[in-house]
Amino acid sequence: MGYDRAVYDAANEILAARRLHAEQEAERRRADLYRVQPRAQEIDRKLSRAGTAAARAVLHGGDVRQNLEQLRRRSHALREELRALLAQQNMTEADLEPHYHCPLCQDRGNIDGRMCRCMKSLLKEEALRRLNADTPLKLCSFESFDVSYYPETPQINGSSPQQMMERIFLYCRKYAETFNAHTTESLLMTGKTGLGKTHLSLAIAGRVTERGFGVVYGSAENLLKKLQDEHFGRSRGDTMNSLLNCDLLILDDLGTEFRSSFTVAAIYNIINSRQLTEKPVIISTNLSLKELTEYYTERFSSRVIGSYTCIPFVGNDVRQMKHR
Structure with missing residues (x-):
């Protein structure tokens, strides 16, 4: 999944803390057991030395089988004694081992080189947390979208x-469910x-993220400012990598940003690069198709108008209606 590097880092930090x-x-x-049962510590030490003793028995030759059998019987007797001491404290051998949050990977995040389901869950949770922190995600779900605000004439x-708008709503919901x-x-x-x-x-961003995909959402103004600050050394980060490699990029309010040769080139690079790698983008804008061409050159508009599915929103200003 194309999550931001910061999301991976945060998930790894959580796993390390759990471990x-x-x-x-x-x-x-x-330590609590050793304090009330000092003999248990002595047994642990003898058991830890048993492996070394077994290796020595093999290296030194002689009757290896007999020596190993003696060590096995001795270790078995020590374990039985340790179990008895543990039982006196209402404990078992399992209480002496770490109780990992995820027993499958022991809070490492992977199993034999494959990402564990606990890591996948953490990535999704962290991505949603960050999306919620930056946007009013909980206020903008499919469930809270009300088409009754749009006129019938x-x-x-x-x-x-x-x-x-009913058709657009259904289309967007299906888009998110089948992304x-x-x-x-x-x-x-x-x-x-x-x-x-x-x-x-x-709403699309929230549902797609819940399904385990990496989504980068932001206003064009904020994302381009981050790119500009990083490009000219005013801040550190890897925003461009996130914009190019996430599973879904959502550029909100394109056209409200301060336009310069840098921002126009950056937007074109993002759109062109993601088109070449077949990674989807959602652009929302108050600009008309003609204004898009005038603002961002024909090269940009030909990429967008020629290959994007255009969804024209109609009606009256819903925000003003809700405020009234």
Whole structure:
């Protein structure tokens, strides 16, 4: 999945903390046992030396089988004695071992080179947490989208704004439910401010992230400012890598950013690079198709208009209606 490097780092930090806590708790339980049962510590030391003794028995020759059998019987007797001491404290041998949060990978995040399901879950949770921190994600779900705010008249090509927005809502929900990082189309959401472009793009972001994909969501203004600051050394980061490699990139409010030769080139590079690697993008903008061409050159508009699915939002300013 194309998560931001910071998401991976955060998930690894959580796993490391879990692992450390489990091992420290095991050491604490062992120390408590030794304090009330000193003999248990002595037995542990003898058992730890048993492996070395077995290796020596093999290296020194002689009757190796007999020597190993004696060591096995001795170790067995020591373990039985240790179990009895543990039982006196209402403990078992399992209490002396770390109780990892994930017993499958022991909080390492991978099993034989494959990502463990606990790591996948952590990545999804961390990505959602970051998305929630930066955007009003909980306020912008599919469940909270209300088409009744859109007028039932006038008719536009045989449909009312409400009917058109109902179809757009269903399309966006299906887009999120069937999203695939390599085969899903890119979207261009156009229309005046307050018509629900941000709401539905955030709803898509939340659902796609819940399904385990890496989503980068942000206003064009904020993301381009980050790129510019990193490019000119005013801050450190790897924003461009995240924008190019995430499973889904959502650029909200394209056209509100301060335009310069740098930002125009950066936007073109992002759109062109993701198109070449077949990674989907969702762009929302208040600009018309003609204004997109005027603002970002024909090279940019030909990429977007020629290959993106255009979704025109219609109706009245829903935000103003809700405020009233």
